[in-house]
Amino acid sequence: MTRKTSTKLEDIARAAGVSKMTVSRVMRGGTGFSDATRDKVLAEADRLQYLPNRIAATFGSTETSTLVGLCVPRFTSSLFGHVTESIQSNLSRLGYQTVIGSHDQIAKDEELWLKTLAAWRPAGILLAGTRHTPDTIELLKNLSVPVIELWDLTTDPLDMAVGFSHFDCGLTMGRYVAQQGRRQIGYVGAMAGIDTMGRARQHGFEAAMAEADLPLAAKEIAHDHPSFYTGFVGTENILARNPGLDALYYHDDEMAIGGIAYLNRHGIRIKDDIGIAGWGGMEAASILPERLTTTDIPAGALGKVAAEKLVTRLRGDAVDDVTVVATRLIPGNTV
Amino acid sequence: MTRKTSTKLEDIARAAGVSKMTVSRVMRGGTGFSDATRDKVLAEADRLQYLPNRIAATFGSTETSTLVGLCVPRFTSSLFGHVTESIQSNLSRLGYQTVIGSHDQIAKDEELWLKTLAAWRPAGILLAGTRHTPDTIELLKNLSVPVIELWDLTTDPLDMAVGFSHFDCGLTMGRYVAQQGRRQIGYVGAMAGIDTMGRARQHGFEAAMAEADLPLAAKEIAHDHPSFYTGFVGTENILARNPGLDALYYHDDEMAIGGIAYLNRHGIRIKDDIGIAGWGGMEAASILPERLTTTDIPAGALGKVAAEKLVTRLRGDAVDDVTVVATRLIPGNTV
DNA sequence: AGGCAATTTGTTATCGATAACAAATTGCGA
DNA sequence: TCGCAATTTGTTATCGATAACAAATTGCCT
Known part of the structure; x- marks a missing residue:
């Protein structure tokens, strides 16, 4: 069987005359290498069209993946559309990818989706709504991953919440x-x-x-x-x-x-x-x-706040459990 | 450093008194084991609350992941909302997870999203729209993964297309x-x-x-x-x-x-x-x-067709390059 | 009962990165 | 110029599953 055969760190290492650990360090952009080495490695990576492999990276690491799960009732509602849009773009900006699910207000569907998501060892989970099955709650506990419930604040959050009452x-x-x-x-x-x-x-x-x-x-x-x-x-x-x-x-x-x-x-x-x-x-x-x-309802702001809060928490900084997003009564002229 | 420490195949194997390869076979549900073994393994997996690890599974396999990328202009449009909804639920039913992106008609944003997605070695890619940067097109070629362009059929598809003119x-x-x-x-x-x-x-x-x-x-x-x-x-x-x-x-x-x-x-x-x-x-x-x-515009049907077509192709069966979804002029009473 | 094929089970190597630690090199002050 | 700390680089083990092949067991027919 032929294995997958794209450029890997080892290829770059060989081409640049360094070890693959050095290449790994350069690609992740931290410190621990000289400028000359960095330039050489990046040049070779570019030449060989290196495509990072997040599957291998996540597997090799003690960290979770950079996938974040988002489950909403449905995507065809204008408000959830805005929330989804905002969360996706903000998470993307912060280096995370969004995996979606919808449950149409059926708690069991949320649970099934969550089980599938959990297999990807996500970095965090965003759930719209506060109705969950007992199994969902237990699974979320076992995953020990940040969870943000969106939208409604009338009940106690499982972990964190962003929304309004x-x-x-x-x-x-x-x-x-x-x-x-x-x-x-x-x-x-x-x-x-x-x-x-x-x-x-x-x-x-x-x-x-x-x-x-x-x-x-x-x-x-x-x-x-x-x-x-x-x-x-x-x-x-x-x-x-x-x-x-x-x-x-x-x-x-x-x-x-x-x-x-x-x-x-x-x-x-x-x-x-x-x-x-x-x-x-x-x-x-x-x-x-x-x-x-x-x-x-500031749906876009809600999504932005949720995304940023999740990432802040992932970086180890302290965040409030509950963030209230202000809603505003528009008097208008129809009453 | 403490490693991640959830139940793994090896734990089940030990508990059930078989090899982890046998457990792997049972969990994937194919053939190659007796009924007695299967029952024993499943019972232990359940007891130990085994959570499959798709990161490791994908890494160990010659196959791609079960992630599918979906990039649309935005999620706040009613039609794209329906398409997204339909694609995610149908892909989910067929065993795939949906990773989303949005580009707001900016081809460069689609390219950036695609680069991130590619690191996850997705099984397939769904793109709404037909405007792509040269780099996008090259990357899609190198990935050699099924690509379906949604929505518009007036140009030649990169790979496959589902939509209408x-x-x-x-x-x-x-x-x-x-x-x-x-x-x-x-x-x-x-x-x-x-x-x-x-x-x-x-x-x-x-x-x-x-x-x-x-x-x-x-x-x-x-x-x-x-x-x-x-x-x-x-x-x-x-x-x-x-x-x-x-x-x-x-x-x-x-x-x-x-x-x-x-x-x-x-x-x-x-x-x-x-x-x-x-x-x-x-x-x-x-x-x-x-x-x-x-x-x-039958947005739901379009999403369903696209999801099914992608999966059919992933299973190795032949599919048409282009699928036309019928639109219908509603005469109504306003002209 | 014997023998061969089909089924079931096990063993070893491997995927591509990161972690942890070790070694080599550099820089700078005494 | 020497020596020690800081920086840079390398080595080895490891993550948790699957692939490929080998071995053991079972079932059936003569």
Whole structure:
């Protein structure tokens, strides 16, 4: 059987007239060699088109690999897209490679992905969400590798966490809506499988209602992924049952925009007839005639913070367990 | 220095009273061992909580790793989100892990990512787009690993390709718009850096115009990423310069929806006053009062086909160099 | 029961780097 | 110019699996 046959350290060593250990030192760029040696080695490496072999390097080293795992519910959501984008580019800048997985809110799928990832001896793991199977938690412990949970901060982190409280997002918005004088308030959500985060916002919103002695007047939750369409239909349904509602809080902006489309089509005036609030600070909302009342989520910043925090920890420096990323209620003009 | 100290094949071998080669055979699940041996080995592996070490396995093998690289322009686009999602879940199902990168249409960034990826001796590479630097092309050749280019089929593939012709999308839509009796037709695009694909659609559209002896009446191209907002503003700009337009073709649905928002706000009737066509079959379009005229792109299917094709090739079976994924013009009701 | 093929199991070398320690060289002050 | 510390370079063992081949065992037919 012919073995793989690309240029290796030994080839460079022979060509440069040094030992391969010296070549290794030069390639890793630390110290322990003269300038003359470095130049000679680099020149030969370049000439021979040396391609580092991280498989062999990781294997030979006591260190972990430079792979970092990232598991999110799905990549088709605008917010997770931004988080993924940001994490990937920041980790890349810091010398790490990103291996992805998605679990669509199914904790068992996250576990299966994690088992596969673990075989690569990753340097760190980033998980979006806080629902994990017992096996996942045990495996993470055994791996003894930094873990950052992204997104929700309402529970204790396994190791580290970066995100914000979804409950507080709902709470703050609930208070705002009540304060604007709305009295017949409904919630329109979507939940395919189990989405703890959307539910946490809903609970926060309900808590605000309770504070104001305003029980939630109606609730409509689609058994589907949040989308423009579920927002459209959810609005139709909730209004059919409760025509007197004067405000609606949505699972996210996408659904809120879907709801607005429904209202527009039926001549119901936003704000005058019914107040609309979303969540997520979705860019699409910029096309609405009036700025949408929503909560802005700094997804890019969140990813950057998470990537940098992980790397800081990997370098042995101290980091806080929990980093809160500030969300911002955008008053807008729809409530 | 203490070495990494998790359970290894040798530990299982000792516990089960066999050689580690036998354990290796059982763990990989082929043949060459008795049922009794297999049960004994698996029981010990389970008891000792064996975690396979793919770093060592890949290193010891003549094979490549089971890592597959995926590089897209960005993860924040709905279509690439779907492609990413589909590729990762299908590759995962087939036993491969996905390492991601993004290049934001900068060919040099793709090259840098590829160099890092190459150090992992990936089993295959998936690239969205067809613009590559000379170094990228040379590196891909030297790696002698399957490469699939996704998305655009207007040029010759480096190795394999899965996608469709953006030129044809534009051409088909152009013919349709002309056939509907539109005569003063404009194009609204967006181009941050260099986006060959959007440009290919534009050129296809212009070719259709030429066929119909209808030179494109106006063109507005934002130096920005396509978005609702650029669609909104682009529409405002193009109509300010050319009030007589009776149809607009947009870079994508997101921009078309932004354009529609502008038209709605200014009392310009869709279809009656001006025809609107998009591209991408974006789910968001489902909220429009009338179904958007657009081209549907089966992003999920494209990812699935690409993943399966790569794996088929990796298993040594023959595959076609080029796989065309069917796009579909949705007549809708906006032109 | 004997003999041969098929199946099961074991042995040794190897992948390409890094770790740990040892040896050689250099630089500089006394 | 000598000697010692600092720097540079080399040597050997090792990481945990798989490849290739060799040996032992089993099963079946005559």
